[in-house]
Amino acid sequence: MKKLLISLFTVVLTFSLIFMGIGCKGAVEEAVTEAVEEAVEAVEEAVEEVEEAPEEVTEEPAVEQFITIHWAQWAPADYLEKLSEGFTAETGIKVIVEQTPWETFVQKYNTEMIARSDAWDIIVGDSQDIGNMAINGHYVDLTDWIIENGVDKTFTPASLTYYAEYPKGAGKYYAVPCEGDALGWAYRKDLFEDADNMAAFEAEYGYALGIPESWDNLKDIAEFFHDPDNDFYGVAIYGDNGYDSLAMFAEQVIWSFGGELGDYATYEVDGLLNSEGAIAGIEYYHELFQFVPPGFGDAFFIKTNDAFVAGIVPMTTNYFAFFPGLANEATNPYAADTGYFACPPQVGSDGEERQFAALGGQGLSVVAYSEKQDLAYQYLTWFVKEETQMEWAKLGGYTCHAGVLESDEFLNATPYNPAFKVSMEIFKDWWACPEYDELLRTFSENIAKYVVAGDGTAEEALNKCVEDWEEIFEAAGY
Amino acid sequence: MFRRIKDKNIRDDQIVYHSLRDSSIIRLFVLPVIILLVAINVFPLFWSLILSFSNYSAKMVTEWGKNPEMVGGVNYSKILTDPDMWYKFITTAKYVVLSVSGEMILGFGLALLLQLKFKGRELITTFLILPMTMSPVIVGLMWKLFYDPNWGMFNFLLGLGKIDWISDPSRNLYSVVIVDIWMWTPFVMLLSIAGLSAIPKYLYEAAEIDRASWWSKFRRITLPMVYPILLVALIFRTMEAFKIFDLPMGITGRGAMAPQLIAMHLYNVSFVTWKTSYGSAIGYIILIVIIAITSIFIKYLNKAKQ
Numbered sequence: 001m002k003k004l005l006i007s008l009f010t011v012v013l014t015f016s017l018i019f020m021g022i023g024c025k026g027a028v029e030e031a032v033t034e035a036v037e038e039a040v041e042a043v044e045e046a047v048e049e050v051e052e053a054p055e056e057v058t059e060e061p062a063v064e065q066f067i068t069i070h071w072a073q074w075a076p077a078d079y080l081e082k083l084s085e086g087f088t089a090e091t092g093i094k095v096i097v098e099q100t101p102w103e104t105f106v107q108k109y110n111t112e113m114i115a116r117s118d119a120w121d122i123i124v125g126d127s128q129d130i131g132n133m134a135i136n137g138h139y140v141d142l143t144d145w146i147i148e149n150g151v152d153k154t155f156t157p158a159s160l161t162y163y164a165e166y167p168k169g170a171g172k173y174y175a176v177p178c179e180g181d182a183l184g185w186a187y188r189k190d191l192f193e194d195a196d197n198m199a200a201f202e203a204e205y206g207y208a209l210g211i212p213e214s215w216d217n218l219k220d221i222a223e224f225f226h227d228p229d230n231d232f233y234g235v236a237i238y239g240d241n242g243y244d245s246l247a248m249f250a251e252q253v254i255w256s257f258g259g260e261l262g263d264y265a266t267y268e269v270d271g272l273l274n275s276e277g278a279i280a281g282i283e284y285y286h287e288l289f290q291f292v293p294p295g296f297g298d299a300f301f302i303k304t305n306d307a308f309v310a311g312i313v314p315m316t317t318n319y320f321a322f323f324p325g326l327a328n329e330a331t332n333p334y335a336a337d338t339g340y341f342a343c344p345p346q347v348g349s350d351g352e353e354r355q356f357a358a359l360g361g362q363g364l365s366v367v368a369y370s371e372k373q374d375l376a377y378q379y380l381t382w383f384v385k386e387e388t389q390m391e392w393a394k395l396g397g398y399t400c401h402a403g404v405l406e407s408d409e410f411l412n413a414t415p416y417n418p419a420f421k422v423s424m425e426i427f428k429d430w431w432a433c434p435e436y437d438e439l440l441r442t443f444s445e446n447i448a449k450y451v452v453a454g455d456g457t458a459e460e461a462l463n464k465c466v467e468d469w470e471e472i473f474e475a476a477g478y
Numbered sequence: 479m480f481r482r483i484k485d486k487n488i489r490d491d492q493i494v495y496h497s498l499r500d501s502s503i504i505r506l507f508v509l510p511v512i513i514l515l516v517a518i519n520v521f522p523l524f525w526s527l528i529l530s531f532s533n534y535s536a537k538m539v540t541e542w543g544k545n546p547e548m549v550g551g552v553n554y555s556k557i558l559t560d561p562d563m564w565y566k567f568i569t570t571a572k573y574v575v576l577s578v579s580g581e582m583i584l585g586f587g588l589a590l591l592l593q594l595k596f597k598g599r600e601l602i603t604t605f606l607i608l609p610m611t612m613s614p615v616i617v618g619l620m621w622k623l624f625y626d627p628n629w630g631m632f633n634f635l636l637g638l639g640k641i642d643w644i645s646d647p648s649r650n651l652y653s654v655v656i657v658d659i660w661m662w663t664p665f666v667m668l669l670s671i672a673g674l675s676a677i678p679k680y681l682y683e684a685a686e687i688d689r690a691s692w693w694s695k696f697r698r699i700t701l702p703m704v705y706p707i708l709l710v711a712l713i714f715r716t717m718e719a720f721k722i723f724d725l726p727m728g729i730t731g732r733g734a735m736a737p738q739l740i741a742m743h744l745y746n747v748s749f750v751t752w753k754t755s756y757g758s759a760i761g762y763i764i765l766i767v768i769i770a771i772t773s774i775f776i777k778y779l780n781k782a783k784q
Contacts, residue, residue, distance in 0.1 A: 107749050107750070110537055110752070114536050114537065132537060135538075136537070136538060136539050137539065228640075239645060240731065240733055241733035241734040241735055242731045242732050242733035242734075242736070293627075293628055294627035294628060294640040294641075294642050295625075295626060295627040295628060295640075295642040295643075295644055295645055296645070297642065297644070297645020297646060297647075297735050298644055298645040298730065298731055298733060298735070299645075307628070310628070310629070312628065434537070434538065437750060437751050437752065438751040438753075441734075441746065441750060441751050444733065444734050445734035448733065448734045448735050449734070449735075452645065452735055453646075453647055453648075453735060
């Protein structure tokens with residue numbers, strides 16, 4: 001029975017399949033054909049996708065490109081960070097501006113360079129350190145790049161000499177002038193233009209009170225206003241002797257009175273650093289220092305600005321980089337009455353008139369150990385463009401681009417820009433040889449003893465400097 | 479740490495476990511620390527000793543035979559024959575004597591006062607300790623503001639007029655001494671309190687019975703019993719004061735008109751003018767001086783213990 005049932009089921013199934021096969025042949029064929037065509041299309045599409053896919057698969061995930069710039073911690077570094085956003089927008093390359101407090105700025109980048117660190121791609125280093133960086137191979141030689149990009153034609157010659165060139169006059173460049181700066185002056189127009197003050201000053205000194213036309217004139221004004229009994233003092237100038245502040249003020253009066261720091265090419269100092277003009281300049285500094293507020297033996301940029309803002313002095317010296325704080329009413333109650341002028345000229349004992357300002361500021365240098373020098377060059381190419389330089393100036397940076405400096409847009413942008421332009425034409429720098437820090441230290445020690453503490457004479461201080469410097473140069477093998 | 483030794487001739491229950499010896503384990507654990515110490519402490523120590531006999535400048539490119547170039551004891555003879563260096567050593571000694579003696583007298587005096595039972599004693603002790611808990615650089619910068627002759631509180635509170643405590647070289651050493659005493663007197667005070675608390679009460683009771691005066695009890699019981707711990711405080715403070723750097727750096731900065739202390743000079747030589755070898759030689763001279771002074775104190779300490 002069981003066998004019969006199985007046989008019947010098999011016969012029925014066989015006939016059913018035969019009939020299905022005969023009756024549906026055409027439909028089956030169509031269905032099969034369609035299915036095969038679809039499958040072929042799908043395979044072709046997949047093949048196409050696979051052919052395209054390797055590019056996507058093998059391509060590495062996009063890595064964010066960036067460069068790191070090292071600079072001191074101050075407002076211009078913030079401006080540079082802001083300015084660099086334009087570069088990032090244009091190229092997609094991020095720019096990180098790493099800031100170090102001024103107190104340890106030079107030590108930090110020197111230490112990193114000694115260790116041949118690639119932590120930074122660009123350093124905005126001090127101008128006097130360029131010799132050290134060039135000789136020891138820490139900075140890339142930018143001479144060819146500067147010429148190719150016409151920087152030698154578009155930037156002021158003095159800025160290239162002092163911020164970029166080493167040795168001076170050799171035509172070898174290691175930086176692009178970034179933040180041009182010099183010592184300048186801010187004064188209280190309300191006090192200088194006050195009718196009573198003007199009359200009293202003229203009666204005492206025999207000439208009109210106004211923006212000083214000479215260093216002697218400036219000292220007269222300081223003396224006139226100096227009134228310690230009423231907590232008002234003649235002038236705010238640098239006295240700090242830890243790094244370069246005292247030396248920078250001293251050098252400009254030395255030059256203006258007819259002296260020199262030495263011969264930068266031959267390393268001769270005797271007869272130059274202790275010349276009649278240099279002695280007169282240091283004596284002048286000491287005399288002017290008698291009109292500063294108490295406790296100015298350690299005064300640098302913060303203290304001079306503080307004294308001015310506190311309303312205890314009628315005029316102050318400072319680097320132009322620190323003047324935005326004085327032009328801002330939020331930080332200076334006398335901002336509306338504050339005027340600015342460049343360092344005045346002085347007729348020396350030889351009858352010749354000279355005008356100098358001590359150079360501040362820094363240049364952009366490519367680090368020799370950077371693995372992203374191509375990006376650094378790309379950044380420099382963008383930075384030296386005239387439109388970038390104009391934007392830099394508008395943000396508060398001090399451009400050294402000749403075209404921008406000359407433009408009305410720049411001159412009218414801030415109340416101190418005209419004085420800055422004058423300063424850019426009269427600035428001069430300290431020694432830039434690798435031993436500059438030793439020269440600074442010994443100079444500050446010797447000069448501060450006389451200028452600040454009143455020990456000895458200017459001649460003795462300068463003669464001691466000559467002695468020390470000759471020893472340093474001899475040890476260095478010059 | 480165990481090694482399983484299986485001998486085919488012995489049964490499983492006779493398996494012997496050999497452990498690493500204690501001394502081996504100790505060596506194993508101490509080894510990383512020793513390697514670290516040698517790498518970051520011992521090697522630089524000996525390397526700087528070698529450099530002190532050369533003319534090396536870390537700022538310049540290293541070129542054997544030129545930078546560094548071995549120059550024998552030139553740096554040491556230069557330092558020891560330089561009158562300016564002797565002036566710096568004398569100034570440092572003056573600083574050490576003034577600050578440490580001030581701290582010892584005030585610290586011990588305050589500890590004696592705090593032995594008296596009065597209300598709020600614990601609170602006062604806590605307040606007195608506060609300066610010691612602060613960072614020296616922060617203390618320095620804070621006092622720089624206090625000292626400012628134009629807007630600082632120091633002259634104002636004491637009614638001293640416009641005295642320049644910071645940049646006047648005839649005065650700024652004392653400014654730093656004042657701050658050092660303010661900051662570290664609590665340290666001496668704390669150690670003194672510990673020493674005073676450890677004196678057995680029965681000694682004073684016996685002295686009372688003998689009708690000893692306050693001075694007699696102080697001279698014959700208190701002082702001899704606290705003497706060893708005072709010597710420990712003296713050793714610590716002398717060593718610290720001799721190499722003081724952070725406080726004057728915060729108050730006066732490192733300029734030419736700042737107090738001419740030897741550690742400040744060492745910083746300027748080594749990290750401002752980058753005369754690495756010369757700085758190393760100064761460092762070794764300071765080390766020798768500190769070891770010599772400390773040895774004298776330790777000798778007295780050992781005597782006191784006996």
